[in-house]
Every structure is written in structure tokens, then in C-alpha cells.
Amino acid sequence: MTTLAAVAVTTATFLGMEFWAWFMHKFVQHGPLWFLHRSHHVRPSPRPFEHNDLFFLLYGGLSAALIITGDNGQRWWFWVGVGIAVYGTVYFFVHDVLIHGRLRFWRKSQNTYLRALNMAHKMHHKTTGRDGSVEFGLLWVSPKYLEMARQRKKVIINE
Template sequence: MSNALAFLVNTSIVLLTVAAMEGVAWAAHKYVMHGWGWGWHKSHHEPREGVFERNDLYAVVFAGIAILLIYFYRNGGPLLWVGVGMTVYGFLYFFVHDGITHQRWPFRYVPRNGYLKRLVQAHRLHHAVEGKEGCVSFGFIYAPPPAALKAKLKKLHGGSLKNSEAAE
């Protein structure tokens, strides 16, 4: 395979993996973290004490998978690039979710408009529900429109919710 074709194939694998990881993360968030894995994820829905929360173990698990793929396929092959794509997604997650949405950085940036604001609003609506049941917006890089999420929350819960005004 020529260098140019190899570059295109490998780049495509990385980009497809990043896109696929949003689906994997959505499903893991909805069915694992808000299901049988709530024991780790619950810490994310409570006030944080310290720098880390038990929920951060999920990032360690996904990073471990990516590290293993990169290590065992470091001599080439599609799974090397899947590991790279998972790593890129992990950086996006860290930047958007931990950094912008939850302000876990030493500096604050609050988006005032655009798509980053929509991500923050959607995640705040996710946190507007007490407990693991009846939440909305399980993705990290894709966020449905806040109006649609508010309508879904109203349908699920009827009245007002904690933090729902925070998504304004």
C-alpha cells in the first residue's frame, strides 16, 4: 500500500473510531453507568470532594483498552489506529466534559454561545434529575437541542427538577 493510501486508510480508521466511540460512550453511560455500574458513576452526580471521583475509573478502563491496542499493535494494523481513535476521543472527552462542562481545570471557561454552550446545557439537564433513573442526554460530544431535552424531562417527570434552570 502506498504511503498516501496508508495515510488515508489510517486517518479514516481514527475518525471512524472517534465517531463510533460517541455511540459506545452513549450506550455505556446509559446502560452501564446508569445501570449496574452506578456504584462508580454515582460519585459524578454528587458534589465532588477532592480532585478525583470514583467515576474517573471509567476513563481509566477505556484508556487501558486504548493503551493495550496501541501497545500490542504498535507495528501496524487497523487496531493500532482504533487505539489512536479511542485516545483522540478520550482527549475530546477530557476537554469538553471534564474541562468545559464540569470546570475541573484550574481556570474557568464558560461558553456563551454556539455548540459548546449546547453541550454544557445538555449535560446540566442530564444532572437535573436526582438518582440514576429518568435522565436525558447520555452523549459527551453530541448533544440534542436543550428544548427537546427539557420536553423529554417534563414528559418523564412532570414538574420542576433540580438544576433545570441551570441549562438556560
């Protein structure tokens, strides 16, 4: 497989994972698999691991299987596995570390985009039940949260 094709497949997979994560979160995790995802909406979590973390194992296992069977990059599915792994890594750092603070080495950011992500996710967690949540994606942010983050940054700078 050419380098350009590998980059294209990895990038397409990474971008596609945002839609897939949104879809799974809205219709599966807040649907039939709510019994697993519910642990993520309980705050503060009484344990370091949640039932919701099983989704990480599922996607991590799928990614690993694609990479292991992908003939060291010669098969297209190797690069799909890489794209899933890259998305999972970004997801971990943005969602679990930055937003939820499960590891304490990355505190609040002054970056407008990251602040908007945090605001959108906080809106998602306003409801602790299965129904009524908004903002199911991770990396795509509604423009209204970007504008709110910009406005807050202007207030902080002008103080």
C-alpha cells in the same frame, strides 16, 4: 497500512465512540455500574478524583494496549487505539474541564455549540439518582439545546 486507511479507522473509531459512550452511559453507568458512576452525580464532589474516573482508566488502558501492540501503526487496531485516545482527550477537555470545571483554565464559552453541550449536560445532572436522567451523549446535542443556545446568544448580543 495506508495513510488514508489509518485516518478512516481513526475517524470511524472516534465517531463510534460517541455512540458507545452514550450506550455505556445510559445502560451500564446508569445501570449495573451505578455504584461507580454515582460519585459523578454528587455535587460538589468532596475529592479531586471520583470513583467514576475509573472509566477513564479502563478506556485509557484499552487504548494504550491497542497502541502498544499495534506494531507502530502497521496493524489496524493501533488506529482504533488512537481514535479512542483522541475521543478520550476531547471528552476530558469538554466534559471535565469545560462543563464541570475540574481544572480552572477554561471558563464558560460563548460558542453556541459548546453552550448547547453545557445545557444538555446540566439537564442530565438535574436528577442525582440513577433513574430519570436525559441526554447521555457527549458531543451530539439535541437540536432543542442548540436552538436554546442560539436564542440566549441573540439576547446577550442585543443587550
